[in-house]
Amino acid sequence: MERIIKVLKDCRGKWVSGEELARLSGITRAGVWKRINQLREMGYRIESAPRNGYCLVGIPDLNPFEIRDGLKTERFGRDIHYQDVVDSTNRLAKRLAVDGAREGTLVLAESQTQGRGRLGRSWVSTRGKGLWFSLILRPKISAADLAGMTILTAVSMAKAIYDTVGIRVLIKWPNDLVYQDRKLAGILAEVNGEADLVNYLIIGLGLNVNQEEDDFPPELKQSAVSLRMIHGSELSRRPILQEFLSVFEGNYAALSNGGLAKIIEYAKSYSATLGKAVRVNQGYHRTVTGEAVDLDGDGSLWLKESSGELLRIYAGEIIENME
Numbered sequence: 324m325e326r327i328i329k330v331l332k333d334c335r336g337k338w339v340s341g342e343e344l345a346r347l348s349g350i351t352r353a354g355v356w357k358r359i360n361q362l363r364e365m366g367y368r369i370e371s372a373p374r375n376g377y378c379l380v381g382i383p384d385l386n387p388f389e390i391r392d393g394l395k396t397e398r399f400g401r402d403i404h405y406q407d408v409v410d411s412t413n414r415l416a417k418r419l420a421v422d423g424a425r426e427g428t429l430v431l432a433e434s435q436t437q438g439r440g441r442l443g444r445s446w447v448s449t450r451g452k453g454l455w456f457s458l459i460l461r462p463k464i465s466a467a468d469l470a471g472m473t474i475l476t477a478v479s480m481a482k483a484i485y486d487t488v489g490i491r492v493l494i495k496w497p498n499d500l501v502y503q504d505r506k507l508a509g510i511l512a513e514v515n516g517e518a519d520l521v522n523y524l525i526i527g528l529g530l531n532v533n534q535e536e537d538d539f540p541p542e543l544k545q546s547a548v549s550l551r552m553i554h555g556s557e558l559s560r561r562p563i564l565q566e567f568l569s570v571f572e573g574n575y576a577a578l579s580n581g582g583l584a585k586i587i588e589y590a591k592s593y594s595a596t597l598g599k600a601v602r603v604n605q606g607y608h609r610t611v612t613g614e615a616v617d618l619d620g621d622g623s624l625w626l627k628e629s630s631g632e633l634l635r636i637y638a639g640e641i642i643e644n645m646e
């Protein structure tokens with residue numbers, strides 16, 4: 324299949340006869356016809372005319388062949404599980420991880436019927452409008468070091484967005500991406516293993532790309548934003564994903580050589596949290612309030628309470644910016 328796509332792409336916008344297509348891709352003419360139909364089902368727009376042959380006029384945004392084409396990574400995003408609809412990419416990724424899928428496997432879908440957010444919430448994953456994906460990781464770290472992994476993910480996506488679209492987004496501790504206080508992306512990390520050894524880690528990321536205001540449900544209209552709403556026009560999701568995979572792979576590789584320090588520096592420079600008075604939900608109905616003063620080297624947040632006491636917070640979620 325990849326051969327025929329390549330030939331069509333090499334002649335993009337020009338007609339290629341069935342005979343030539345068969346010769347250049349090394350398959351029979353009947354095989355060409357069958358594959359052309361399969362490609363159309365996958366979202367490739369291929370025109371055909373009896374005397375001219377075939378002409379490629381449009382390629383799908385998130386097809387695995389297209390994601391791999393031009394991908395600069397060695398491992399991340401090389402194995403791709405792509406589905407039109409899935410319950411949750413995190414859930415599917417877990418099943419694949421249990422079955423032995425290798426590190427770097429990418430699971431993505433055009434829509435999720437049960438997209439999951441943190442703290443048991445759901446994640447709205449409108450068809451074709453965003454990047455809804457999960458990565459399977461097998462890091463050689465203990466569960467205590469996992470906070471760094473989610474910050475690494477947030478930083479990698481923030482950088483990928485800047486590199487590809489030129490939009491500077493901020494990181495809301497611990498791992499949301501926001502733009503002018505509205506949520507653009509969220510991360511859900513789920514781990515399997517023992518305290519001192521991670522078996523597999525699933526990092527799920529949802530990025531709002533092409534929604535318009537009316538695509539969000541009423542309860543999210545004020546608090547959510549998409550790249551399109553910021554940029555002003557529709558964007559291709561593929562380059563953002565490819566760049567993310569490449570930045571992520573580099574950051575992940577650097578972790579073992581003290582690379583987290585640089586990542587934390589980035590998270591500090593583009594933080595939506597530091598310097599603000601915040602309320603943090605730590606689960607089990609426990610909240611703390613104070614001024615967010617610093618990020619520690621492991622990604623934990625230092626909060627200054629009104630008493631002046633410093634509190635180190637390893638996990639939680641900011642539920643309110645109080646200014």
Ligand code: BTN
Pocket residue numbers: 410411412413414435437438439440441442444446448454455456457499508509510511527528529530
């Ligand atoms: C949050 O901010 O609450 C985390 C949202 C994470 C959503 C992503 S979308 C892809 C992956 N699959 C899921 O079911 N959830 C994550």
